[in-house]
Amino acid sequence: MAASGDTSVLAAAKAKSQKSHELASCVLKDPVFSYAHLQILTGNPHQEAIELDALQVRSYCTAALQQFLGIAGTAISIDTLKVDGADCWLRIPRDNLGAFSAAITAWRGTNENGVHITFQIKGCSDWLGSLVGRVGQDALWTK
Template identity: 30%
Template sequence: MTPTKRKALSDAQPTTITARNPPWTYLKLQLLHQQHSTPSTSALQTPLDPLTARTYLSSALSQFLGQMGTSIPMDILKVSPEPSQSHSQSQSTDRTIWIRVPRQDAQAVVTAVSSWIGGAGSDMADAEGGVAWRVCAKGNFLGALVRGDGRDLFVP
C-alpha cells in the first residue's frame, strides 16, 4: 500500500488560488496647485500632512456625493513630497499621497477627487490659487500598483 500512496501524492497537481474580488483599491494621488497669479514659494513648498490631505479628500467627496461621500472609509497610507518635474522658476513640490478605499467605492472616489478643485481664497486652498487632485495610478493590488516590490511606499 505504501507504493500506491507515494505515487498518488507525486501525481498531485499544485493548487493555485486567484483573488477575483479584492476588498481594497489603492490610489496614488498628486496634489497640484492651480496658479492664478504668481504664488509665493513658501506656500508651494509647505509639506502636505495627512490632516490637510484628509481635509482636501473629504471636501472633494462631500462636494460630489454630499454626506454619503464623507462616510466612505479611506486610509491614508503615505504622504510624500516629490520634486516637481516642471521647469518653473518657483521650485515647487508636487505632493503625492497613497490611499486605500473599499473596492466598491473606488469609482466614486476617483470621480470625486479628479473633478474637485479647491477654490482660491476659500478655507480649502491657499490664497494664491486653488488646489486639485490628479489620479496618478489605481489598482486592486498595492504590489502591482507600485510596479512590483512596493519598496518606495515604505521609504521614509
C-alpha cells in the same frame, strides 16, 4: 505495434516532466480594497512644492467627496498609507473606487494663502504592487 511504443514513450516523457508538485493554490477574484496614488497640484507652476501630511490629505479627500456625493460621500472609508512630499497613496473599499475617483476628478480644489490646490490622480488599481511599481515611469520617458 508502433502505436503502443509511442504511447509508452509519451507516458515516460510526461512522468519525467512533472518534477514539481502544486502544494496549494489561491485565486483572489474580488479584493476588498483598491488603491489610489494622488499628487497635489498648485495653480502656479513656479510655486515651490507643497509638502502634504496625512491630515491635509484626509481633509481634501473629505471635501471632494462631500462636494460630489454630499453627506453620503463622507462615509466612504479612506486609509492613508503613505504621504511623501506632494504624493500620497490611499486605500479605499473596492466598491467605492469609482465614486472616489470621480469625486477627486470633479473637485474644484481649495485656495490657501492665495494658492489654488487640487489633486491629480496618478493611478488606481486593485493591487498595491502594480500601483507602486508605476512610480518613476514618467521620468523614464521624459528625460
